[in-house]
Amino acid sequence: MRSDLYTIAFTTIITVILGLGLSATADSLRERQVLNEELDIKKNILSVLGYKQETPWTNEEVQSLYDANINEIRIDEVGSIIDELGKNEDLSYTIYQSSENNKVTGYAIPIAGKGLWGTMYGYFAIEPDAETVKGITFYKHKETPGLGAEVDKDWFKNNFVGKKLTNKNGELVSIEVIKGYVSDTDPDAPHKVDGISGATITGTGLTTFLKSDLQKYEPYFAKVRSVNQIESL
């Protein structure tokens, strides 16, 4: 039987060694990890804005494609563009604007909210007309595989493409995930998408947070729409 002093000394030494080892590992890998997370977000923004290719993107490809085509705009709660510096973070929202040859090709906004098992995170992309849906994607969620997790499957995401965010008066109505299938005769069909059977809570959750997230950006997109209208006259 060893003395208590020995036990305490031994445990202390082991703990210190392990602790040092852990912090050294975490510290030396942190830079790469942060870079990976940023690249993953950029990859998601690119894909929701319609960029795709056959082979998986390399890190360099993601970085150069993003730098060349995506412009981050920060807006405040009334939809005015603000400088990144010196403003209250909580009251500013980011829009990822893609453009080619100085022509805007789409806007992506971050969306997040409660699904069934936890918070779902994704991006929602809008065409330059600021009323047609360009795409939707989810990069993090805890929904049930085969049921709620179908939200990140192509069949579900493709249903959003081409849907309209606004009614004919130009008011925001958002997109609703309904139960069952959208009927062709429904006058509101442009604002509805087919639900996932067995995942009603995921669907209603998505409907709710999509609408509230879109409302935050509505002041800006309303301005985009009115500018478009003036230009088309």
Add this chain to the structure above:
Amino acid sequence: MNLFSSKNKKIVKDPLMGENPISIHVLGICSALAITTKIDTAVVMTIAVVAVLSISNVVISLLRNNIPNKVRIIIQMSVVASLVIIADQVLKAYMYDMSKLLGVFLALIITNCIVLGRAEAFAMQNSPSKALLDGMGNGLGYGAILIAVAFFRELFGFGSIYGAQVFSDQIYSGGYENNGLMILSPGAFFILGLIVWAHRAYTKVIDKD
């Protein structure tokens, strides 16, 4: 001491067949169900477990004569937990997509009974070289079952093997559909049960009650 003596070979071979941690000792079931929807995740998980198990066995074996008996489990846990965190961090830095797929289950290697079980049952009594072999053997025995389960789940759940599509479009247009049950955990239960049954029938291991 000869590293490839018949006794040492037995240390590696036993956990692959007659002493398999999953199918014979029924340890590490949680991760065997959770991360076996596709073969590539099972392979990465196997590599992580082999690495953690081998290193933890060696470290514990080196310390075995100095660890105070009263706190030995705590010491073993600390070593295992530290190694798992390091594995998790390395994966996050170098295989980010894979670490997203494995999620919490990589961190849960800590609670995998195989790791602590081998530390307590083998590494505490044996030399570091033997402990290394035992760790590798058990890790591979665990991985073999994991990959076997993942093989059937990916084949019937996605129609592919290691990411390569094997069921052609013609089969699908002929009315074949991927089996959704295979993607869910209950599917893993059925496959694992069948594998345990087949393995035990083959090795003639019967639980004595």
